[in-house]
Amino acid sequence: MEKIARQGLLYDFYGALLTEHQKNIYEDVVLYDLSLSEIAQEQGISRQGVHDLVKRCDKILEGYEEKLHLVEKFEKTKRLAREIRNLTAEFARTKDMNLVHRIEEISGEIIELEAH
Amino acid sequence: MEKIARQGLLYDFYGALLTEHQKNIYEDVVLYDLSLSEIAQEQGISRQGVHDLVKRCDKILEGYEEKLHLVEKFEKTKRLAREIRNLTAEFARTKDMNLVHRIEEISGEIIELEAH
Known part of the structure; x- marks a missing residue:
């Protein structure tokens, strides 16, 4: 499965367990396909900060799937x-x-x- | 749905997100139908402690279902x-x-x- 499709699927299942802040940024990347720079500007954080947050969310969501196997x-x-x-x-x-x-x-x- | 059946179903879906200690006690109550006194003795905690832990687990599991609606x-x-x-x-x-x-x-x- 393509990475973005996998992220979207995991987000559909477990996204509700992320914080509002995580959800906003993760949606911008995964659902709305905005660039890290755009999101960084919009959110007033660094590009690296956006990048790290997305990685962290990937890890959280994969962690839920590893435990629950619902996807x-x-x-x-x-x-x-x-x-x-x-x-x-x-x-x-x-x-x-x-x-x-x-x-x-x-x-x-x-x-x-x-x-x- | 009967309470015990509901607890079992929620545990099937989200039980993996509980701690080992929570899982052990919750299973004793929900799956193996042991009495609070039996579990208390076995685990070396008070009957009230077992009762509170089960209540707490119910709340955690219902919380996941409220967010995820997977059951x-x-x-x-x-x-x-x-x-x-x-x-x-x-x-x-x-x-x-x-x-x-x-x-x-x-x-x-x-x-x-x-x-x-």
């Missing part, structure tokens, strides 16, 4: 749901009942995954 | 996956193609939910 789990669920969607389209074309059984199995996998 | 989201995903599973069974019985379209829609809902 990983959500990604897996999404992949399984996409598979179901593809299989329904294939079924509409082929009317192969095996596909329906496969859909049933995959829905069971999602339930297990979410159940702990 | 809520996982519960919704699981509900949708169950719905898909039920619809496949119904389809096997009725061969009603509307059910396949409904399954396709629900898989899309899961993808949206997981996508942010």
Whole structure:
């Protein structure tokens, strides 16, 4: 995964655990793609300060993922749901009942995954 | 939801963010259903100490859920996956193609939910 996409995903999940200040700056970098210089000027801190804060946030967010693995789990669920969607389209074309059984199995996998 | 079930669910999601000491005691209460007195004796702390620690952990875990809403989201995903599973069974019985379209829609809902 591209770094910026990974940062965005981690931020979606765990961003609420950052401070307001961290959130503002991290969003400027990761979501709004502003340059470090722009943000430094806007926030009245040094370019290095912005850089360090972003690194620190990366580390905090990766730390949560290392402990909780929720991004990983959500990604897996999404992949399984996409598979179901593809299989329904294939079924509409082929009317192969095996596909329906496969859909049933995959829905069971999602339930297990979410159940702990 | 019953309190103990809620505690177990929150612990599944966010328990890794507690300290080892908190985890040990919280598990004794929530997963192994030991009495406060038993735990107090085992841990060499007062019954009130165990009680306060559990309350504190409840608050920490609920605090994470208030910010992150991941239990809520996982519960919704699981509900949708169950719905898909039920619809496949119904389809096997009725061969009603509307059910396949409904399954396709629900898989899309899961993808949206997981996508942010």
